[in-house]
Amino acid sequence: MSNSPSDGVLRPSDHADSSAASEPDDITxxxxxxxxxxxxxxxxxxxxxxxxxxxxxxxxxxxxGSLVPQRSADPNGVTQYFTDNPDLAPVLDKLSLFDVYTSxxxxxxxxxxxxxxxxxVLPRTKHHWKALRSQPPRTPARLSRLDDHRTRTIAVAGDAxxxxxxxxxxxxxxxxxxxxxxxxxxxxGSYSVSAxxxxxxxxxxxxxxxxxxxxxxxxxxGGGFTYTGQRVLVEGQAFANSLLDYSSFxxxxxxxxxxxxxxxxxxxQFDVTYVPPGQPGSGxxxxxxxxxxxxxxxADPRDGEVRVNHxxxxxxDRVYLLGNGYAPTVxxxxxxxxxxxxxxxxxxxxxxxxxxxGVIKVADGLPQQLGLLGFFYPTMDVLPSGAxxxxxxxxxxxxxxxxxxxxxxxxxxxxxxxxxxxDPSGMTQIAGGDSGNxxxxxxxxxxxxLPNGLGTITFENEAPAGASGYDGSVKRFASxxxxxxxxGPWVLAFALLALFGxxxxxxxxxxxxxxKATPAADGVRVEYAGLARGEDPTLAAAVDQLAEKHGAALPxxxxxxxxxxxxxxxxxxxxxx
Amino acid sequence: MPxxxxxxxxxxxxxxxxxxxxxxxxxxxxxxxxxxRRSDLALKAKDEVVSRELVTAGGGGVISAxxxxxxxxxxxxxxxxxxxxxxxxxxxxxxxxxxxxxxGIAAERVPWSNMYxxxxxxxxxxxxxxxxxxxxxxxxxxxxLMTGLAVLLLGGATLAFHVEVVPLADPxxxxxxxxxxxxxSLATALFALAFGLSVVQLIQARRERKLAExxxxxxxxxxxxxxxxxxxALESLAYRFAIVGFIFWTFTLIAGSIWAxxxxxxxxxxxxxxxxxxxxxxxxxGYIHARATRGWRGTRSAWLSIIGxxxxxxxxTIVNVFFKGLHAYSGLTT
Ligand code: HEM
Numbered sequence: 001m002s003n004s005p006s007d008g009v010l011r012p013s014d015h016a017d018s019s020a021a022s023e024p025d026d027i028t029x030x031x032x033x034x035x036x037x038x039x040x041x042x043x044x045x046x047x048x049x050x051x052x053x054x055x056x057x058x059x060x061x062x063x064x065g066s067l068v069p070q071r072s073a074d075p076n077g078v079t080q081y082f083t084d085n086p087d088l089a090p091v092l093d094k095l096s097l098f099d100v101y102t103s104x105x106x107x108x109x110x111x112x113x114x115x116x117x118x119x120x121v122l123p124r125t126k127h128h129w130k131a132l133r134s135q136p137p138r139t140p141a142r143l144s145r146l147d148d149h150r151t152r153t154i155a156v157a158g159d160a161x162x163x164x165x166x167x168x169x170x171x172x173x174x175x176x177x178x179x180x181x182x183x184x185x186x187x188x189g190s191y192s193v194s195a196x197x198x199x200x201x202x203x204x205x206x207x208x209x210x211x212x213x214x215x216x217x218x219x220x221x222g223g224g225f226t227y228t229g230q231r232v233l234v235e236g237q238a239f240a241n242s243l244l245d246y247s248s249f250x251x252x253x254x255x256x257x258x259x260x261x262x263x264x265x266x267x268x269q270f271d272v273t274y275v276p277p278g279q280p281g282s283g284x285x286x287x288x289x290x291x292x293x294x295x296x297x298x299a300d301p302r303d304g305e306v307r308v309n310h311x312x313x314x315x316x317d318r319v320y321l322l323g324n325g326y327a328p329t330v331x332x333x334x335x336x337x338x339x340x341x342x343x344x345x346x347x348x349x350x351x352x353x354x355x356x357x358g359v360i361k362v363a364d365g366l367p368q369q370l371g372l373l374g375f376f377y378p379t380m381d382v383l384p385s386g387a388x389x390x391x392x393x394x395x396x397x398x399x400x401x402x403x404x405x406x407x408x409x410x411x412x413x414x415x416x417x418x419x420x421x422x423d424p425s426g427m428t429q430i431a432g433g434d435s436g437n438x439x440x441x442x443x444x445x446x447x448x449x450l451p452n453g454l455g456t457i458t459f460e461n462e463a464p465a466g467a468s469g470y471d472g473s474v475k476r477f478a479s480x481x482x483x484x485x486x487x488g489p490w491v492l493a494f495a496l497l498a499l500f501g502x503x504x505x506x507x508x509x510x511x512x513x514x515x516k517a518t519p520a521a522d523g524v525r526v527e528y529a530g531l532a533r534g535e536d537p538t539l540a541a542a543v544d545q546l547a548e549k550h551g552a553a554l555p556x557x558x559x560x561x562x563x564x565x566x567x568x569x570x571x572x573x574x575x576x577x
Numbered sequence: 578m579p580x581x582x583x584x585x586x587x588x589x590x591x592x593x594x595x596x597x598x599x600x601x602x603x604x605x606x607x608x609x610x611x612x613x614r615r616s617d618l619a620l621k622a623k624d625e626v627v628s629r630e631l632v633t634a635g636g637g638g639v640i641s642a643x644x645x646x647x648x649x650x651x652x653x654x655x656x657x658x659x660x661x662x663x664x665x666x667x668x669x670x671x672x673x674x675x676x677x678x679x680x681g682i683a684a685e686r687v688p689w690s691n692m693y694x695x696x697x698x699x700x701x702x703x704x705x706x707x708x709x710x711x712x713x714x715x716x717x718x719x720x721x722l723m724t725g726l727a728v729l730l731l732g733g734a735t736l737a738f739h740v741e742v743v744p745l746a747d748p749x750x751x752x753x754x755x756x757x758x759x760x761x762s763l764a765t766a767l768f769a770l771a772f773g774l775s776v777v778q779l780i781q782a783r784r785e786r787k788l789a790e791x792x793x794x795x796x797x798x799x800x801x802x803x804x805x806x807x808x809x810a811l812e813s814l815a816y817r818f819a820i821v822g823f824i825f826w827t828f829t830l831i832a833g834s835i836w837a838x839x840x841x842x843x844x845x846x847x848x849x850x851x852x853x854x855x856x857x858x859x860x861x862x863g864y865i866h867a868r869a870t871r872g873w874r875g876t877r878s879a880w881l882s883i884i885g886x887x888x889x890x891x892x893x894t895i896v897n898v899f900f901k902g903l904h905a906y907s908g909l910t911t
Binding site: 014015016017048049051052055056058059062063065066067070072073100101219228275280281284286287288307308309310311318320322481483485488491492495496498499502503506507535537 | 583584741742743744745746747748750751813816817820823824827828830831834835836838839840841842843844845846847848849852853855856859860862863866867868869870871872873874881896900
């Protein structure tokens with residue numbers, strides 16, 4: 001490969017292809033002033049070595065985020081980690097190990113990397129811009145020094161100089177046609193054309209690096225205009241797209257929560273199919289689909305479907321299906337038969353057979369507040385240990401069991417409490433466990449008494465008339481996630497740009513070619529030579545091809561008579577032989 | 578396929594997989610014998626330095642089999658055992674291919690939807706790329722490494738990861754499964770080849786260093802390395818495979834993000850699997866940079882290629898099985 005310093009491409013001083021002598025060694029610099037130091041520091045920051053070290057650091061720094069749960073991706077995992085490792089977790093937290101990708105040290109690495117990148121790319125872009133409009137360099141005096149070099153001698157018809165000049169005219173035309181930029185360098189006693197191609201390689205490199213900056217900016221800025229909100233909808237429920245109606249909402253920095261597109265959405269039905277027993281994968285659930293009706297103001301209601309992998313587009317938002325489960329409908333009446341609670345409560349699935357856990361809170365209407373901790377088994381079975389379990393996800397033998405607590409739910413003082421957890425610390429258990437009363441156990445349609453004569457509880461059967469078995473006896477819920485993402489399309493565009501840049505940067509050969517004709521005693525000596533700029537496995541073949549094509553295009557009278565291009569005495573090597 | 582029992586098809590497929598593994602073992606043995614014999618052949622041939630034969634100048638040109646400069650090499654080595662190794666590898670490949678196709682038919686979908694199938698297809702591609710490259714470059718000195726890898730990983734994956742054919746889980750029902758995972762396997766195959774070349778490059782570089790330090794008249798040591806291209810040529814070849822692999826990996830990353838955006842509503846979330854895909858991408862970007870950084874060419878960059886591929890294997894095995902994340906597609910639980 002070459003070590004020519006006059007490269008046409010500006011590279012950091014420690015690039016493998018730039019000449020070692022062109023930059024003074026850092027250690028032997030004379031005393032530096034402030035500006036000198038700044039310049040020195042900048043050159044260090046934008047050197048190839050720094051880029052490399054920062055890249056490797058970035059790779060290493062990203063790893064801990066896969067070993068320790070991250071707040072962004074797995075908040076419950078973090079909570080669990082704190083419970084499991086009470087001593088270690090706070091230390092890790094101090095080191096931002098639960099927020100690796102927003103931590104100061106991770107940010108420092110990638111910001112330095114991108115500063116280095118910009119510092120590297122800007123001067124190169126300027127230089128490349130100039131190089132694009134400059135002439136290919138002068139033909140070297142001794143082409144035979146190059147690795148890929150061929151010679152032939154052609155017969156002279158008439159004037160030797162005219163023959164030589166005409167041969168070079170032909171070569172120049174051919175090279176230009178194959179995409180080279182060419183310049184003639186005719187001097188006393190020899191005629192030559194210098195050709196260059198592959199500027200696209202450097203362009204690709206610059207586009208690639210610049211596009212990475214684009215990706216970063218798109219993520220950073222676009223993320224500010226992005227929001228996601230979650231909402232659980234039970235079959236039959238509707239929700240309006242406003243801040244109040246979300247169960248959680250994560251707006252980007254620049255999102256105004258009051259200006260969400262106004263529309264409403266109703267979950268009409270949630271479908272899921274199960275692989276029947278006896279077949280491979282039996283019990284596996286699939287083909288989840290939430291049938292919804294959406295309505296924008298002043299427009300007709302529209303039916304839509306939300307499926308896994310197929311979000312629904314509504315008014316510029318995208319609606320995703322995150323999860324699903326059962327929402328048993330429960331009615332509680334007081335001792336006088338007055339209804340104090342009636343609702344379908346979403347129970348969170350705990351395993352693949354939809355054993356589900358849920359909490360019912362009765363805040364008003366009874367002498368004391370009531371908390372019920374329930375398990376729902378769509379197909380209940382009894383383990384040898386006596387514990388209940390579910391053996392199938394569909395509603396074959398649905399059973400709801402409830403432990404009942406009486407006392408203070410702890411919701412009156414305004415402390416936010418999750419609807420999915422019950423804090424029994426201020427309460428007395430009155431059914432299930434050690435309370436002396438058995439846990440309440442119900443199938444759809446059944447009613448039982450609450451302990452201590454408090455009243456009754458009913459597990460409503462929601463099946464439409466005429467349904468067979470327990471089909472549809474319990475409502476389902478869909479957990480939906482609603483997104484507006486302004487960053488996505490930009491990130492994708494920059495990523496694709498980077499990919500195309502990369503293709504050009506890695507695979508466009510960048511090379512120079514020369515053809516030189518020198519009148520000599522026995523005819524005109526024609527030399528062909530090529531020089532690779534960077535990796536170029538096909539250079540030798542390209543020089544061969546050039547020589548061959550040129551030979552074929554010469555006028556018949558001056559066709560080579562002494563040698564074929566490969567049998568070349570002066571050439572340094574021809575590895576193909 | 579109507580009328581055929583998927584369980585039966587899968588059993589046949591499994592049988593073929595084991596046959597393929599057995600044939601790869603034989604190929605491995607043949608290649609190993611070849612390497613052992615090469616040291617003799619090389620001595621007999623009394624070639625002086627490796628650089629003359631098999632090797633290209635300046636990273637260009639083609640490494641072609643057994644074409645030393647004919648004048649000085651007395652007997653052209655024919656490498657019979659290596660040929661046998663290649664024939665066996667090709668035979669094993671055929672069984673492997675049929676096994677993979679049958680698995681796909683049994684499952685009525687592309688055969689790369691869980692860890693077992695991904696291993697099946699991924700290794701098929703590794704062997705395929707190796708065999709395809711053999712038609713252009715004589716890389717049979719990598720044969721024992723590649724078949725060894727195939728035996729270990731295919732055998733290991735079949736023992737550890739084989740699962741019955743079951744319907745796809747919803748998140749996997751996507752065209753992106755077809756594209757994203759296939760391209761990832763292809764990238765893996767190319768990285769594997771680059772890895773093999775980098776390993777041999779390191780060994781070769783050590784030998785060249787020793788040779789340079791040894792006194793000029795020292796008895797040359799017997800080694801198959803004399804029949805292998807020099808470290809520079811190995812490096813530039815490794816680089817060429819790695820950059821193609823890198824392009825595919827970049828595409829994998831992009832396609833994965835598009836899929837993630839459809840499936841989970843965000844294109845990037847530093848899920849464990851995403852983290853590792855990113856780490857591997859950055860490692861190979863580092864490798865490519867290293868090749869362009871003064872003082873990092875040669876042995877140091879070769880180490881990066883080796884570390885990169887180690888991360889690929891780690892990502893596929895340890896991360897899939899033991900790390901928690903959204904990419905729960907191993908098919909090993911539930
Ligand atoms: C986000 C960080 C970076 C990534 C992912 C990255 C990635 C890459 C990749 C994949 C290539 C190979 C493509 C090609 O040859 O054009 C490359 C080449 C190159 N990069 Fe970067 N790069 C990064 C930062 C930098 C920085 C900070 C510099 C400045 C020091 C730099 C300078 C170069 C140069 C000069 C080349 C050409 C190498 C050659 O001649 O083969 N890169 N980079």
